[in-house]
Amino acid sequence: MNSQTLAAEFATRTSGFWSYMTREALADWVVRADVEPQPFGALPSAGPRLPGLIRAINDADAKSLREVALGIAGIVIRTTVPAAAESAGQHWLLTPYANGAERWFRLTVGMCWAAEISYFDDGRITTVFRMADSPVSRALADGSLRTEDLTKFGITRRTDGLRTFAEDAAVYHCPDIDALLWFLDQPPIAEAIRLMNARLVASGQFAWHKNYDPDLADEAWAAAEALALPDPLDLPTTTDNETSVYAGREAIGDFPESQAVNAEAHEAARDEHDRLLVLLMTKLNDIGIKPFQPTEPKVDLAWRSPDGRLHIAEAKSALGPTETDRLRLGLGQVLDYRHRLTSDGARPQAYLLVSTLEDLTWHAVCADVGVRLLVAAKPATWNLS
Secondary structure (H helix, E strand, O other): OOHHHHHHHHHOOOOHHHHOOOHHHHHHHHHOOOOOOOOHHHOHHHHHHHHHHHHHHHOOOOOOHHHHHHHHHHHHHHHHOOOHHHHEOOOEEEEEEEEOOEEEEEEEEOOEEEEEEEEEOOOOEEEEEEEOOHHHHHHHHHOOOOHHHHHHOOOEEEOOOOOOOHHHOEEEEEOOHHHHHHHHOOHHHHHHHHHHHHHHHHOOOOOOHHHOOHHHHHHHHHHHHHHHOOOHHHOHHHOHHHHHHHOOOOOOOOOOOOOOOOHHHHHHHHHHHHHHHHHHHHHHHHOOOOOEOOOOOOOOEEEEOOOOOEEEEEEEOOOOOOHHHHHHHHHHHHHHHHHHHOEOOEOOEEEEEEOOOOOOHHHHHHHHOOEEEEEOOOHHHOOOO
16 A cells, blocks of 8 residues: 555544544555654653653662553554554553553544554553554565564464444554564564554544543553663673773762752652753753663663763752852762763763753863753753764
């Protein structure tokens, strides 16, 4: 099926979705092989949830199956639901379910379910997709998709008992994450899922507006971003050579975020701290860089520039001690981290990120020791290269 044929199919349908995307643009989106996930910034309300989800997903000792499953749901939404951010709650929703040892997230698009991501007490995560059958049938016929590969990954086809688009519908089950990743990476599979979801939004029917949970949608969107970020354990910052530089040394603790005088102040400081990190993550994403959070030492945020150099940043909120106290503490922390992460003469570029700045002399103070001072109120002046 080409985009012209598909656009002609959509031309016969009346839907409120056309306020988000034209029929021609939707058809082109379905058949493109290089469709990228909708950007993280397309759903701004998801931003504050990202740091906490990164911590949960990258915590090797307490990795939450729920957050991983939710991230998979978010990946499916951001890659296979057209104009997902704009049409949330109007053409799709995510719903949690539980039944004994099995819990799952159901993605409903238009008038029926489109995907389910299940996670079990024994650690398994499985997925089921309702998708158009024609792209898969064509791929199996021309050899671009092989039945033996589906069998190798344990992916099975099930009968679709629903009537909606039943003339061109199939249900596929992936038994684990490895199968899911392979499955979604196959162009005809991705096209088949997009085609079904495009047809569902083009139908214009969505009866579950009142059931839409924006908080869950935001969390899934952010969890997908957290899963897409590099795992610190897989990054060069954790090589044996670099680890030996700081092994056995204890870095100083966080402040004021973790040492606020009371629970309310602690929470306010942590929220402001997380907002600073989200702002920095967004700026990095805008220039095509994926940040990560190292596990040791626990730098607030790190990334690598195209030349391979490590960059590290420490954030300090406007809450807590005086500006001078915060800047002295933050500068000391990031210098400590930079020293521990320096290996074979390769020294990371260090940054100190603050909410506001009254004493501009601190730009020179930081520059004297090779640290770049970033002020959240003036992101246009940031140099992140």
